[in-house]
Amino acid sequence: MTNLSKESLRISEIFYSLQGEARESGLPTVFVRLTGCPLRCTYCDSEYAFYGGERMTLEQILQQVQSHPARHVCVTGGEPLAQPNCLPLLEALCDAGYSVSLETSGAMPVDQVDPRVSRVVDLKTPASGEQHRNRMENMQVLTRDDQIKFVICDRGDYEWARFTLDQYNLPERVGEVLFSPSYEQLPARQLAEWVLADGLPVRMQMQLHKLLWGDIPGV
Ligand SMILES: C[S@@+](CC[C@H](N)C(=O)[O-])C[C@H]1O[C@@H](n2cnc3c(N)ncnc32)[C@H](O)[C@@H]1O
Numbered sequence: 184m185t186n187l188s189k190e191s192l193r194i195s196e197i198f199y200s201l202q203g204e205a206r207e208s209g210l211p212t213v214f215v216r217l218t219g220c221p222l223r224c225t226y227c228d229s230e231y232a233f234y235g236g237e238r239m240t241l242e243q244i245l246q247q248v249q250s251h252p253a254r255h256v257c258v259t260g261g262e263p264l265a266q267p268n269c270l271p272l273l274e275a276l277c278d279a280g281y282s283v284s285l286e287t288s289g290a291m292p293v294d295q296v297d298p299r300v301s302r303v304v305d306l307k308t309p310a311s312g313e314q315h316r317n318r319m320e321n322m323q324v325l326t327r328d329d330q331i332k333f334v335i336c337d338r339g340d341y342e343w344a345r346f347t348l349d350q351y352n353l354p355e356r357v358g359e360v361l362f363s364p365s366y367e368q369l370p371a372r373q374l375a376e377w378v379l380a381d382g383l384p385v386r387m388q389m390q391l392h393k394l395l396w397g398d399i400p401g402v
């Protein structure tokens with residue numbers, strides 16, 4: 184049994200917003216952003232979470248989450264799984280009755296994550312500069328309640344994503360395969376046209392919070 188008042192994590196921010204990405208896009212959600220990441224994706228929009236933050240106990244995190252009127256919690260970062268206590272945090276959020284999603288680079292094993300959590304695994308593309316960090320073993324443990332994301336920077340990334348879809352049979356394996364344009368790098372319309380031309384079985388998404396509020400922290 185986890186001691187909620189003893190175990191702690193380093194937290195960059197906890198905020199309430201509309202989910203801007205993945206399956207629950209548009210739903211009121213509390214975000215818990217864990218500090219630190221061992222990767223350095225070229226396009227990362229959360230570099231402010233690489234350092235700093237504040238140590239909080241699981242109990243303090245739960246309290247802050249519960250101060251917002253949401254049923255959904257998204258645990259993100261930085262790379263959340265880089266902190267071992269991310270696992271008991273996810274479990275505690277599920278026990279508290281939340282619908283929980285986890286945004287992860289997939290650079291660490293995802294098999295110990297509470298099965299009630301929807302894992303959103305971002306397969307790092309060639310242009311992210313971090314493709315070599317993908318743990319493709321993770322693909323074997325994903326289920327229909329999990330999601331795969333590709334952040335596409337250019338045509339080369341698109342071709343690679345299309346090939347990888349097929350290679351790992353991803354549309355059958357997981358519940359959602361998401362194609363997201365790298366913000367202000369690849370025009371969303373261009374990605375839409377590529378997906379339509381090939382009739383790919385994927386869901387194109389744009390980061391809703393950036394359409395609403397721009398590229399700023401805390402939204
Ligand atoms: C900031 S990361 C944190 C979680 C984890 N480190 C990861 O990379 O999945 C959350 C999501 O935002 C995406 N993201 C970061 N910068 C982006 C950008 N400029 N355009 C589109 N998506 C971006 C990441 O690829 C990832 O899917």
Ligand SMILES: Nc1nc2[nH]cc(C(=O)O)c2c(=O)[nH]1
Nearest residue numbers: 200201202203204259392402
């Ligand atoms: N509104 C909003 N939705 C999000 N979905 C995933 C996010 C993330 O940074 O992981 C995120 C974020 O930063 N803001």
Ligand code: SF4
Nearest residue numbers: 220222224227261288
């Ligand atoms: S893994 Fe996620 S948090 Fe880390 S650099 Fe890449 S996008 Fe940013």
Ligand SMILES: [Mg+2]
Nearest residue numbers: 228229259402
């Ligand atoms: Mg974000």
